[in-house]
Amino acid sequence: MYKEDTIAAIATAPGAGGIGIIRLSGKKALEIADKVFVSPSGKKPTAMAAYTAAYGKIIARDGSLIDEAIALIMRAPKSYTCEDVVELQCHGGPMALRSVLRAVFEAGARPAEPGEFTKRAFLNGRLDLSEAQAVMDVINAKTDMALRQATGHLTGSFSSELQGWRREILGFIAHLEALIDFPEEGVEEAELEKMRGKIEGLSAKFSGLISTASTGRILREGLMTAIIGKPNVGKSSLLNALLREERAIVTDIPGTTRDAIEEYADLEGVPLRIIDTAGIRETSDTVEQLGVEKSKEYIEKAQLVLALFDSSRPLDNEDEEILSLLQDQQAIALLTKNDLPEKLSAEELQKRLPELPIISISTKGDKDGLADLSRSVHAFVFKHGADPQAAFLRDEEEAEILKKARHHLQEAISTIDSDMGLDFISIDLRSAWEALGELTGEALGDDIVDEVFKRFCIGK
Incomplete structure (x- = not known):
């Protein structure tokens, strides 16, 4: 059984840093720490x-x-894992951390799985x-809104x-089964009608939450957005404006961007x-042509396309x-380029x-139009009048369970x-109760649980 094992891993991100943490968890975490950690007073963990x-x-084994x-x-049970946990805060250099981790393994711990x-x-x-699952969502959150959603799940509100x-x-179910066990009590029609109304209300709540699945995935993974347009239309300038930094090269020379640039904004x-x-x-340049073909592939994959047209030039x-x-x-x-004389109007393009x-839109000066773009993107993401402050499902997998x-x-x-028997109603309701248990993990097989946690990073 896993409870007999003590596991260890580096719990901080790869790379050099001021502090690095080795985490141990398990029945022998304190005993193993005794073998590698020596305090000036001689007091053992x-x-x-x-x-x-x-x-x-x-101290190493030698x-x-x-x-x-x-x-x-x-100490258990008041720890992250509900087991004995020791965290060794060392210097954050990769060599130092690997050496400490090796000493911990030699003292009896085994490597933690993802x-x-x-x-x-x-x-x-x-x-x-x-x-x-919200633990990794908190770690990977890229915006404050995504972080709020993840922490809401992590703290148990969902x-x-x-x-x-x-x-x-x-x-x-309990009420129905009591009526089944004591049939002499009888069932009033009004009582069943009241239960029916409550079940309908729950079903409506489920439908509302199901509609949030795509929004939840976007907040967690990002909205895949392709910026397209002909050369020198302002694509790279728009990217830089959204990122608030000079990420892409901007010149008046057509064809500067020959490959796709991917960033989070x-x-x-x-x-x-x-x-x-x-x-x-159309281009005879082989490298640029490959870039154009790649652009068309990204358009097909994108969840949202930002299509740019130069207002200072007629459509060609x-x-x-x-x-x-x-x-x-x-x-x-x-x-x-709405700061230049207009040759293509919004009415004509509409x-x-x-x-x-x-x-x-203009990417110069006061960035005219970016606020309107933000409102349009929010309208796309928060469809059906969804409240940005509300809870969302993480993804379509959770939506399928709720469906x-x-x-x-x-x-x-x-x-x-x-007008079928009460036992048939109870069976349907028990199936719904068990399905909800899949979302909380109370009705999942070991193989599915293993698959979920394989997606995590080692050390978490």
Whole structure:
């Protein structure tokens, strides 16, 4: 069993730093720390109280000095994993950390698997599955809005809602089974109708949350956004304006960008995974042509396309190709260079793209139009009037589980309407209750749990 093992790993990011942490967790964490950590007073980690720290040295098996360190002691069950945990704070150089970790392994620990510390916290009941997965979402959050969503899941606000729904469904089941056991009590039609209304209300709540799945994934992973247009239309200038730094080379020479540039931008809380593509045009340059083909591939993959058109020049053949590429694409059309004399109006472009928002924009001076772009992107991300402050599902996988739970609730409603037996209603409701358990991790097999935590980094 894993509980007999003590695991260890470097818990800080790769690279040099002022401090690096080696984390140990398990039944023998304190005993192993005794073998490698020596304090000036001679006091051993096994003799230290919980939530105390001590300065000392890390000693190799042959007695040689490896590094100075501070040992932090956290005793079960009041630790991250609910096991005995020791964290050795050393200097953050890669060589020092590897040497300390090697000494810890030689003293009896084994290497932690990806996500194994959090997996133990989950298996020991400290976190449910939603909270555990939020750990990596907090680490990877790229905007304040994404961080708020992740911390909301991590602190249990989303799990509390799920547990509340499960308790409500379980209450229905208990009531129905009591009526089944005592049929002489009888069932009033009004009572079943009241339960039906509550089940319908839960189903509506599930539907509302299901609609947030794509928004949740965008906040977690970023909105894949392709910037397209003909050469010298202002694509790289727009990228630089969104990033608030000179990331892409900007010149008056067409074809400067020959390959896609990918960066993350924070657009008032929405993480944009921006791809600045090569200008789309006919060219005899082999390298540039490869870039153009790559641009077309990115357009097909993008969740949102920002299509740029030069307002100081009338539409030409290159623009016509851009227009053809926008068929069946989620896009926003941007009229650039609005500080120059107008040759292409928003009204004219709107006639060609009647379904798309048209925004006049300049990347110079006060960055005219960027606020309008931000509002359009937010409208795209927070569809159906979703509240940016509300909780969202993490992704479509969670949506599928919730759809399954909603299906069983709807089956229960159909069963009530068909005037079938109480036991059939109870079966449908129990299926919904179990489906919700998949979101919290209470109804998952070991193989699925293992797969979830393999996505984590080692040391977390």
